[in-house]
Amino acid sequence: MLAPERTWWKPMGRLEKTWLTVALVWCIFLTIMMPLWYFMGKQNVPTETYRTTPQQYAATVNDFVAKYQVGEENGIPIVAAPPGSDVYLRASAWQWYPILQLEKGKQYRLHVSSMDFAHGFSLQPVNINLEVLPGYDYVATITPTTTGEFTIVCNEYCFLGHHTMVGKIIVE
Amino acid sequence: MTALSPTFPWAKDAKDDYRACPVTTLKVDMHTERLIIANAVMAVVCLTLGGIAALLIALTRWQAIHLLDATWFYRLLTLHGIDMLVAWIVFFEMAGLHFGSTVLLNARHAAPKLAWLGFILMTVGGLMANFVVLFDTSSIVTFTAYVPMKAHPLFYLSYILFAVGALIAVITFFVNIVVAKREARFEGSMPLVVFGLMTAAILATYTLLQGAAAIVPAFFWSLGLMDLDPGIYRNFFWGFGHPAQQVNLAAMVAIWYALAQMTVGIRPLNEKFSRLAFILYLFFINLGSAHHLLVDPGLSFGWKAVNTSYAMYLAVLGSMMHAFSIPAAMEVALRAKGFRKGLFGWLRNGPWNEPGFGALVTSMILFGWVGGVTGVTIGTEQINMLAHNTLRLPGHFHATVVGGTTTAFMGFTYYVIPLIFRKELKLKKWAVWQPYVFGFGTLLVSLGMITSGLQGVSRRNWDISFAGVVPGTVDLTLAIFGIGALIAVTGGIMYITVVLTSILTGPRLEASNMLLVAGTNNPLLESTQLTDHQLEDKQNQPRGTLVLVFAFLVWFAVYYLTNWWLLGRTWFIR
Ligand code: HEM
Ligand SMILES: [Cu+2]
Ligand SMILES: [Cu+2]
Numbered sequence: 001m002l003a004p005e006r007t008w009w010k011p012m013g014r015l016e017k018t019w020l021t022v023a024l025v026w027c028i029f030l031t032i033m034m035p036l037w038y039f040m041g042k043q044n045v046p047t048e049t050y051r052t053t054p055q056q057y058a059a060t061v062n063d064f065v066a067k068y069q070v071g072e073e074n075g076i077p078i079v080a081a082p083p084g085s086d087v088y089l090r091a092s093a094w095q096w097y098p099i100l101q102l103e104k105g106k107q108y109r110l111h112v113s114s115m116d117f118a119h120g121f122s123l124q125p126v127n128i129n130l131e132v133l134p135g136y137d138y139v140a141t142i143t144p145t146t147t148g149e150f151t152i153v154c155n156e157y158c159f160l161g162h163h164t165m166v167g168k169i170i171v172e
Numbered sequence: 173m174t175a176l177s178p179t180f181p182w183a184k185d186a187k188d189d190y191r192a193c194p195v196t197t198l199k200v201d202m203h204t205e206r207l208i209i210a211n212a213v214m215a216v217v218c219l220t221l222g223g224i225a226a227l228l229i230a231l232t233r234w235q236a237i238h239l240l241d242a243t244w245f246y247r248l249l250t251l252h253g254i255d256m257l258v259a260w261i262v263f264f265e266m267a268g269l270h271f272g273s274t275v276l277l278n279a280r281h282a283a284p285k286l287a288w289l290g291f292i293l294m295t296v297g298g299l300m301a302n303f304v305v306l307f308d309t310s311s312i313v314t315f316t317a318y319v320p321m322k323a324h325p326l327f328y329l330s331y332i333l334f335a336v337g338a339l340i341a342v343i344t345f346f347v348n349i350v351v352a353k354r355e356a357r358f359e360g361s362m363p364l365v366v367f368g369l370m371t372a373a374i375l376a377t378y379t380l381l382q383g384a385a386a387i388v389p390a391f392f393w394s395l396g397l398m399d400l401d402p403g404i405y406r407n408f409f410w411g412f413g414h415p416a417q418q419v420n421l422a423a424m425v426a427i428w429y430a431l432a433q434m435t436v437g438i439r440p441l442n443e444k445f446s447r448l449a450f451i452l453y454l455f456f457i458n459l460g461s462a463h464h465l466l467v468d469p470g471l472s473f474g475w476k477a478v479n480t481s482y483a484m485y486l487a488v489l490g491s492m493m494h495a496f497s498i499p500a501a502m503e504v505a506l507r508a509k510g511f512r513k514g515l516f517g518w519l520r521n522g523p524w525n526e527p528g529f530g531a532l533v534t535s536m537i538l539f540g541w542v543g544g545v546t547g548v549t550i551g552t553e554q555i556n557m558l559a560h561n562t563l564r565l566p567g568h569f570h571a572t573v574v575g576g577t578t579t580a581f582m583g584f585t586y587y588v589i590p591l592i593f594r595k596e597l598k599l600k601k602w603a604v605w606q607p608y609v610f611g612f613g614t615l616l617v618s619l620g621m622i623t624s625g626l627q628g629v630s631r632r633n634w635d636i637s638f639a640g641v642v643p644g645t646v647d648l649t650l651a652i653f654g655i656g657a658l659i660a661v662t663g664g665i666m667y668i669t670v671v672l673t674s675i676l677t678g679p680r681l682e683a684s685n686m687l688l689v690a691g692t693n694n695p696l697l698e699s700t701q702l703t704d705h706q707l708e709d710k711q712n713q714p715r716g717t718l719v720l721v722f723a724f725l726v727w728f729a730v731y732y733l734t735n736w737w738l739l740g741r742t743w744f745i746r
Pocket of ligand 1: 223226227229230233249250252253256257260261314315316566570573574578617630631632633656657658660661664
């Protein structure tokens with residue numbers, strides 16, 4: 001707090017050097033973990049993204065629903081597309097549309113985009129969380145590894161009805 | 173008092189108007205004194221407003237109580253974020269910058285008028301933000317105000333006023349240092365605490381400019397004058413929002429050094445080591461904006477990985493260096509006083525009944541062991557998928573910015589009252605307990621939030637029972653959070669009561685002592701008497717600290733690796 005003596009440029013002590021080395025090694029380990037997992041891990045953050053507009057994306061979702069609808073729940077269509085195909089999810093204040101029906105162990109290309117605000121795709125209790133923005137068609141290549149009914153919670157604040165924005169994915 | 177030749181045009185009529193502090197032997201410029209008082213008062217006012225909001229929103233998120241309705245919850249959530257993170261912290265930091273650039277350098281305030289202009293702009297901006305959020309429903313957009321959710325134009329304007337005011341105040345910091353140097357008010361290098369504050373000021377300049385890049389376009393967009401891409405807004409907003417946290421970090425670490433010097437009389441073991449750690453903040457922390465965009469569309473893995481790791485976690489390295497150097501210096505200083513028994517005899521004999529010491533230790537533990545570890549973990553690109561926008565996020569930053577920064581600032585206030593306000597500190601017993609109460613409450617808040625978030629509970633959510641997915645243990649973890657909130661709020665009330673009682677009652681009184689409770693000696697001045705010989709004495713080596721930091725590393729590794737394990741158990745995704 002008070003001014004130091006004139007020459008403070010001194011070599012570090014033994015303990016300082018020890019800790020500095022250990023800490024640096026730890027930081028390098030932290031750095032390496034990310035690329036390591038990127039190439040070896042099975043859970044990576046999707047990066048595939050396309051530009052879109054709300055109108056264009058809404059039209060794609062409608063085509064998709066018309067083609068693969070298998071049922072309905074509370075006015076929201078249940079849609080089952082064949083494994084390996086593109087499946088579409090639309091976020092708007094305050095609804096996830098439609099309900100997707102998937103098969104365990106099969107891979108899908110899941111698209112999400114927003115019609116209005118930023119929304120948050122939070123799949124529970126799997127606990128996978130992604131940001132959903134208008135104008136961006138975000139593609140996640142997913143493989144469900146568990147079966148059951150899963151809830152999609154919106155976890156990006158999207159104005160006053162935010163907490164009512166709850167959707168569903170069914171895995172068989 | 174000699175007349176000084178004016179160095180800057182606006183400093184022409186500045187008189188060298190100061191008093192000598194009887195405790196520190198430093199000169200206190202009277203302009204600085206008034207500026208510090210004004211900024212500190214505004215800081216405490218904002219803390220009070222933010223604290224009221226904290227209590228109400230916490231009692232709402234505690235699902236068993238669920239106090240407010242949805243609109244009021246989101247409204248007060250917005251206010252809480254603004255009054256706490258923006259207003260309380262920044263007002264306090266401005267007080268700190270005025271202090272560091274004059275008093276600690278024995279110098280004068282070279283641009284008081286400019287500094288007052290900054291203060292007024294910040295005050296107007298802060299009040300305006302509160303009014304807009306309280307009275308305009310469309311402006312309940314949380315403090316991040318993600319485009320395209322449109323608030324009232326005055327909302328963005330209030331941010332701009334506040335930020336411009338802060339920028340002006342930061343500029344006076346640099347002016348003061350340059351003038352002090354020219355007028356040869358101090359010799360040699362500037363003190364370490366000022367060096368740390370300067371790191372904060374440089375980061376703040378960069379941060380505020382980046383903030384302008386986010387908020388000014390948003391202001392014009394809200395007036396319908398331009399388009400704004402939501403992804404780009406987020407990128408700019410966090411280019412400002414994340415480095416702003418590093419400003420808080422650097423300021424807090426500077427305060428740590430100050431508290432350690434004032435309460436146990438440390439002399440930094442190696443100035444080079446500590447300064448290098450600050451320089452690492454300066455160069456590597458600015459890359460941190462990616463933290464908030466790790467699961468956003470449109471960004472590549474490479475960009476995110478490099479940016480989130482601040483290029484090889486070198487800023488984390490800086491923090492780990494401080495985490496060693498401060499306790500180590502404390503250990504050496506206490507050992508030199510004769511507390512040499514075993515590994516931790518020095519720690520047991522620390523002045524635990526001195527508010528500044530309690531605040532320092534509480535702040536360091538919460539910041540490092542909880543905040544730092546959880547922050548690095550959720551800031552890892554892939555792991556963020558498990559944590560983004562869950563309660564783990566506020567769980568992390570209530571450990572850093574509340575348990576760490578706020579506790580340290582509160583502890584420091586107790587010394588500002590006698591030294592700057594020149595009032596006797598009242599309710600000393602309360603001041604002794606306050607950091608522990610506040611810290612313990614914050615610890616429970618953080619742990620409750622983090623464990624709820626691990627189970628998928630989202631942040632900023634009025635009612636999670638709609639989600640219907642979270643297992644029953646959530647009730648337990650949210651109760652831990654809720655009880656912690658009550659304790660933390662109690663600690664906050666204790667702080668505000670001590671401050672108000674001290675400054676509003678009692679006559680003006682020159683301070684006579686550095687320590688408030690723990691005795692009549694003056695560790696700050698003693699610290700200058702620690703000899704090289706004492707620092708190098710084998711008996712005084714900080715062996716206990718080395719054990720502590722290694723224990724920290726083990727905990728860090730366990731938490732970090734457990735999260736990778738958790739990630740490996742979820743659905744496959746690419
Ligand atoms: C008395 C202690 C405090 C309690 C009980 C408390 C409680 C809370 C609660 C319940 C939330 C909302 C969590 C959510 O639903 O997402 C929150 C958010 C937040 N708190 Fe605190 N808080 C306290 C102190 C502070 C302090 C001192 C600061 C800053 C220095 C702070 C900064 C924030 C921020 C930035 C948010 C995020 C707001 C948002 O998501 O828009 N808190 N706090
Ligand atoms: Cu939403
Ligand atoms: Cu939402």
